[in-house]
Amino acid sequence: MTDPTRDAPAPVPAPTLSDVAALAGVSRAIASRALSAQPRPVSADKRERVLRAAETLGFRPNSLARGLASKTVNLVAILVNHIHDLSDLDLFDLLLAEIQAIGKQVIFIRVGAGGDAESFLRDGVAYHVDAALVFTDFADAASVRRMFRNNAVLMLNGHHDPGAPSVTMDEDQGIREAVADAAGKGVRSALLLTGRTMSLVEQARIASYRAALARHGIDLLGELAGDYSYASGRALADRIDVERTGAVFCTSDAMAMGVLDAHRAHFPQHRPARFRLYGFDNVSLTQFDAYPISSIGADKRAYVAQIVRILNGPAPLAQNSEQVLVPTRFVPRLTG
Amino acid sequence: MTDPTRDAPAPVPAPTLSDVAALAGVSRAIASRALSAQPRPVSADKRERVLRAAETLGFRPNSLARGLASKTVNLVAILVNHIHDLSDLDLFDLLLAEIQAIGKQVIFIRVGAGGDAESFLRDGVAYHVDAALVFTDFADAASVRRMFRNNAVLMLNGHHDPGAPSVTMDEDQGIREAVADAAGKGVRSALLLTGRTMSLVEQARIASYRAALARHGIDLLGELAGDYSYASGRALADRIDVERTGAVFCTSDAMAMGVLDAHRAHFPQHRPARFRLYGFDNVSLTQFDAYPISSIGADKRAYVAQIVRILNGPAPLAQNSEQVLVPTRFVPRLTG
């Protein structure tokens, strides 16, 4: 009746390092060293006792306390604009799995377009992460570095900053292959559907397309600005002059899907009747029968492997500044 | 030349609460209270001085230290099996945005099928989160509670545990509507394509379909077990007896897309020629022209709003045990 613990399920305090040390009959310092990941001077005898004590007590180090003392928390931040593009599904699940596989946990930060991201970020645990993976392009490297305690930033948004390492998809390569494919099939004129043209990555893509088209003597009829979405592709498709256009290149698969649907309506086929169509990103949805869109993309596993390698490397991320390029390639399907 | 700081960019230590207190001419306790989110007794005068001092120093509280002392870190964990279903895109972007909007950061945990999740979890910062949102069904409520320091678990995986609050989609409602729709259109026989049948949620769905079909006198020709994926729907579609089957109900939109593609091949239309087709989840992709699949789903905003309301509520999650039901409804499109 007057049981002070009421019906609460026995809030037994978790064992701390002191408990382990006491049970093992050593000082806390010894216990700390014995349980450290790095090699620390401890006699084999005592190390053994400590480990056994920790085991029997079910001891778990408090990662907050460890972080406070050692400035490392086995935590990684992933900064994104948002996660609602089709290509995100293919990437983040894999990335998450691989990062966890090296023993780190992931804190996801959605920067969004508006964003007083910096203030939000610095007030939270995310400020103390061991590394930040930057996919968003809403901030330059310098300000991103400012958002984290230790400058350990990995740029994955296409920005090459001398102060930070990066892994970038070599999109130019895939674009050249795709345009060469079109040229080989007799295409003489083309239209380009783009995404957010303020993005540096997008600007680089556009430049690659222009150069490749020019090289093959393909006439660039125009550039229409969309926003990567299916809806924008669907809408812009009205402005395609099917009489004159040999190929439509889109900087996202979703836009290409919109274009396909707009022009398939008149011809019940799985590709546009009058022009060739190329997407971008090689999302897994292009494996669905209804959208057999020729695309451009990198091997996601290779891309993620590079990221994890750098994360897990011996060199502190903050001192590292290697610029890795992952190749992309053209992936032919029915529409190309 | 012998500058001890070398060329390092001036590693000025971040100002701490002590610095702020000193500059403001008050004790650290006062500074702490003045900067606290909760109302704490401080004279207006000193509060003002503290805030000004913090401002001029550019002070940011160290969330690790705060967490260590106060046992609360403004951090939420999201536990998922994985994030590669189409329906995930619609949900997690919104959820992430809304959780950040209430000032909390999100740590994503991918449990996966294998999973010594518990050990991984407890060794990281995630163990100390204020709340865990559980989407995975690879663990029951009791063991999930054990995975977090404070028992603050919100079940979102369809499991109703008396010890934890939950937000669940009332799938039965939408299923009844969908089946009624079919019955109204003269359907007399149906086939059910299911996902992972070990899942409790899936079992409940199947039961709902059986009951609804029986109620309308629709003959259930069989149940085929898939895995929610497009590929499984595509494969199982071969086993549909188009002569006898009035409708095919799938427990995911992706499977329905596979079925549609398998049977559209023979009839160049945007729906199967011989039977009606119903999906599940109402993913945004069903708004693409090629997959106008009638579906069942909840209002994502309402669903997320309930989650955030509970997270942000005054009642400690660990003491809360409300069971919220969010309605689903039938969403008619071309195939239904």
Add this chain to the structure above:
DNA sequence: CTGTTAGCGCATTCAA
């Protein structure tokens, strides 16, 4: 309302 004191749990000096 205020300041002092004592932790939170761990890692790391330093002297032995």
Add this chain to the structure above:
DNA sequence: TTGAATGCGCTAACAG
């Protein structure tokens, strides 16, 4: 190698 002592930065309890 060891252990005592100190500090990471902050919040909470206490006495005033």
